[in-house]
Amino acid sequence: MRYTLHQLNIFSAVARYKNITKAAQSLNMTQPAVSIQLKQLQESLDIPLIEFISNKLTLTEAGEELLEMHKKLIDLTDSYDQFISEMKGGLRGSLKISAASTAKYFLPYYLGKFQKKFPQVKISLKITNRDEVLHHLHMNEYQIGILTQIPQDQSIISEPFLENPLVFACHPEHSLLKKSPITIKDLKDEAFIFREKGSGTRMIMEKILHDSGIKPKIAMELYTNEAVKQAIMADIGVSLISKISMPSELKLGLIACFDTIKLPIQTYWHTLHKKDKVVTSTIRNFLQFIKVGRHTVKNSHFQ
Amino acid sequence: MRYTLHQLNIFSAVARYKNITKAAQSLNMTQPAVSIQLKQLQESLDIPLIEFISNKLTLTEAGEELLEMHKKLIDLTDSYDQFISEMKGGLRGSLKISAASTAKYFLPYYLGKFQKKFPQVKISLKITNRDEVLHHLHMNEYQIGILTQIPQDQSIISEPFLENPLVFACHPEHSLLKKSPITIKDLKDEAFIFREKGSGTRMIMEKILHDSGIKPKIAMELYTNEAVKQAIMADIGVSLISKISMPSELKLGLIACFDTIKLPIQTYWHTLHKKDKVVTSTIRNFLQFIKVGRHTVKNSHFQ
DNA sequence: ATTAACAATTAATTTTTATTTATGGTAAAC
DNA sequence: GTTTACCATAAATAAAAATTAATTGTTAAT
Numbered sequence: 001m002r003y004t005l006h007q008l009n010i011f012s013a014v015a016r017y018k019n020i021t022k023a024a025q026s027l028n029m030t031q032p033a034v035s036i037q038l039k040q041l042q043e044s045l046d047i048p049l050i051e052f053i054s055n056k057l058t059l060t061e062a063g064e065e066l067l068e069m070h071k072k073l074i075d076l077t078d079s080y081d082q083f084i085s086e087m088k089g090g091l092r093g094s095l096k097i098s099a100a101s102t103a104k105y106f107l108p109y110y111l112g113k114f115q116k117k118f119p120q121v122k123i124s125l126k127i128t129n130r131d132e133v134l135h136h137l138h139m140n141e142y143q144i145g146i147l148t149q150i151p152q153d154q155s156i157i158s159e160p161f162l163e164n165p166l167v168f169a170c171h172p173e174h175s176l177l178k179k180s181p182i183t184i185k186d187l188k189d190e191a192f193i194f195r196e197k198g199s200g201t202r203m204i205m206e207k208i209l210h211d212s213g214i215k216p217k218i219a220m221e222l223y224t225n226e227a228v229k230q231a232i233m234a235d236i237g238v239s240l241i242s243k244i245s246m247p248s249e250l251k252l253g254l255i256a257c258f259d260t261i262k263l264p265i266q267t268y269w270h271t272l273h274k275k276d277k278v279v280t281s282t283i284r285n286f287l288q289f290i291k292v293g294r295h296t297v298k299n300s301h302f303q
Numbered sequence: 304m305r306y307t308l309h310q311l312n313i314f315s316a317v318a319r320y321k322n323i324t325k326a327a328q329s330l331n332m333t334q335p336a337v338s339i340q341l342k343q344l345q346e347s348l349d350i351p352l353i354e355f356i357s358n359k360l361t362l363t364e365a366g367e368e369l370l371e372m373h374k375k376l377i378d379l380t381d382s383y384d385q386f387i388s389e390m391k392g393g394l395r396g397s398l399k400i401s402a403a404s405t406a407k408y409f410l411p412y413y414l415g416k417f418q419k420k421f422p423q424v425k426i427s428l429k430i431t432n433r434d435e436v437l438h439h440l441h442m443n444e445y446q447i448g449i450l451t452q453i454p455q456d457q458s459i460i461s462e463p464f465l466e467n468p469l470v471f472a473c474h475p476e477h478s479l480l481k482k483s484p485i486t487i488k489d490l491k492d493e494a495f496i497f498r499e500k501g502s503g504t505r506m507i508m509e510k511i512l513h514d515s516g517i518k519p520k521i522a523m524e525l526y527t528n529e530a531v532k533q534a535i536m537a538d539i540g541v542s543l544i545s546k547i548s549m550p551s552e553l554k555l556g557l558i559a560c561f562d563t564i565k566l567p568i569q570t571y572w573h574t575l576h577k578k579d580k581v582v583t584s585t586i587r588n589f590l591q592f593i594k595v596g597r598h599t600v601k602n603s604h605f606q
Numbered sequence: 607a608t609t610a611a612c613a614a615t616t617a618a619t620t621t622t623t624a625t626t627t628a629t630g631g632t633a634a635a636c
Numbered sequence: 637g638t639t640t641a642c643c644a645t646a647a648a649t650a651a652a653a654a655t656t657a658a659t660t661g662t663t664a665a666t
Binding site for chain 3: 309332333335336339340343358
Binding site for chain 3: 019020021031032035036039052055057
């Protein structure tokens with residue numbers, strides 16, 4: 001048999017009042033109820049906790065020690081209650097975000113602002129590719145995903161929050177730049193730089209080329225957006241790429257964009273989370289923040 | 304409404320197995336019982352502790368934190384259980400002794416030996432006079448009293464453990480020393496050195512003198528046995544005193560004892576404790592130790 | 607010598623809480 | 637598309653806790 005928190009609570013009241021009848025009153029219980037619970041507590045510990053010397057109730061050493069233990073125990077539960085109430089208010093908690101790689105060009109900006117507003121929230125950001133993001137959500141290892149290409153998955157809730165213009169980019173001295181505007185079909189003989197399988201950008205690029213009846217020649221397959229930019233600058237080929245990922249290169253004329261009919265393709269960045277996921281206040285706050293934040297962010301350095 | 308240790312325990316099992324049915328088995332409970340308790344725990348905390356993502360049970364952040372809290376809580380109760388079991392074995396605990404002043408000449412010897420045997424036991428020794436010792440027991444401030452003159456008090460249990468020979472002592476050049484042996488009546492014109500009121504030695508000295516029809520002349524009233532010795536050496540008067548408190552003085556001839564008919568008076572040192580007192584193993588061990596210890600102590604420096 | 611204060615205990619009863627049994631629903635696995 | 641594994645829920649039942657009321661015993665105070 002094991003004791004209960006209720007018994008410890010009763011014991012503490014008895015220790016405080018040094019009087020079972022008064023302790024019972026303070027607990028809104030009757031005297032026999034307290035006597036019985038106290039007796040059972042002592043029986044389950046198999047040691048006396050109180051004694052009556054000169055008709056006065058005092059604690060035994062085991063009782064004193066139990067009282068100490070109970071105090072510490074209350075401190076523990078109190079601090080958990082505190083944690084819970086801060087979590088409920090969204091002031092505390094963790095925010096684990098898994099984002100597709102190109103998000104690295106703007107997400108830190110959002111997170112920095114969010115962190116300032118909620119300094120107690122622990123934020124962690126994983127930058128990876130689309131497939132991994134979805135895997136992370138599926139495995140419940142991250143709470144929020146950030147993607148452009150949302151999946152066909154009933155169990156995932158998504159919400160757009162930022163424009164993501166995609167353009168075909170090339171070396172600034174590319175011959176086709178003179179002909180303007182061009183159609184996508186005009187690109188049929190180009191060498192293409194692809195992202196790796198599992199990349200959202202690759203998915204949409206494959207779809208666009210396919211829709212235009214192009215069977216692309218793959219010049220190179222690269223695992224990061226930065227590498228793609230380097231390859232473009234090295235004139236290895238052309239690629240579909242997020243415009244916001246290369247503001248400096250465009251300004252300095254290191255990379256050029258085709259002025260293409262039906263381009264830029266307007267895609268959107270989305271927040272994603274599992275339908276069954278318990279949406280904490282922290283998560284709710286962040287989703288709200290990032291959606292509203294679009295406006296305040298609009299004129300920032302990366303637009 | 305408040306949660307119970309039982310609910311925390313159930314929650315921990317669920318967290319461990321990530322499966323309610325298996326957790327129930329491990330707890331020897333049925334699956335619905337666990338489901339219900341888990342539900343109630345979450346309701347009383349007003350926060351979800353578990354979630355099902357991709358059909359797998361995982362803990363929410365509040366759940367993870369609760370698990371941590373519960374671990375600490377178990378550490379607390381475990382260390383209390385440890386304390387209790389050491390107390391039961393007498394290996395640990397406190398021993399608060401209040402002793403009449405003359406006990407200081409031999410009690411540290413016992414305590415030292417006891418401490419060596421039970422190094423974890425916290426011993427505290429208060430040296431005071433008889434009245435205070437009894438008061439300490441009455442107030443339950445000390446567990447054990449050490450006295451020679453035991454009280455007429457049904458609520459106190461006493462047990463003799465050591466001889467305490469009392470003698471009338473005087474300056475080595477006292478004229479009465481030539482007449483030997485003397486009766487107590489021969490002392491009727493002496494100046495007497497008394498201990499303070501409340502002293503056990505004073506009590507018995509008053510009784511002996513009264514029984515011999517002597518109305519003593521009080522030369523001085525002193526609060527410690529040491530002061531009495533000093534007064535005897537200064538030839539201020541004679542006094543009844545415990546022989547074991549002045550081995551060195553007797554050896555060096557600084558103090559002499561009358562060879563008196565019916566003396567030395569054989570009194571005994573007693574251990575005392577309140578009848579209602581919970582006798583811990585530590586106390587029981589000490590009482591046993593001090594009683595048996597008499598023999599091993601017999602030939603020590605103070606006999 | 608009474609009385610007052612306090613706690614333990616008993617027995618009968620009520621209230622509350624915990625558990626079981628039975629059933630239905632929902633994914634994932636075959 | 638059937639089965640399997642799991643969990644939630646409802647209703648019934650069992651167990652535990654508390655109350656009421658009465659009684660005893662003890663000690664301290666009057």
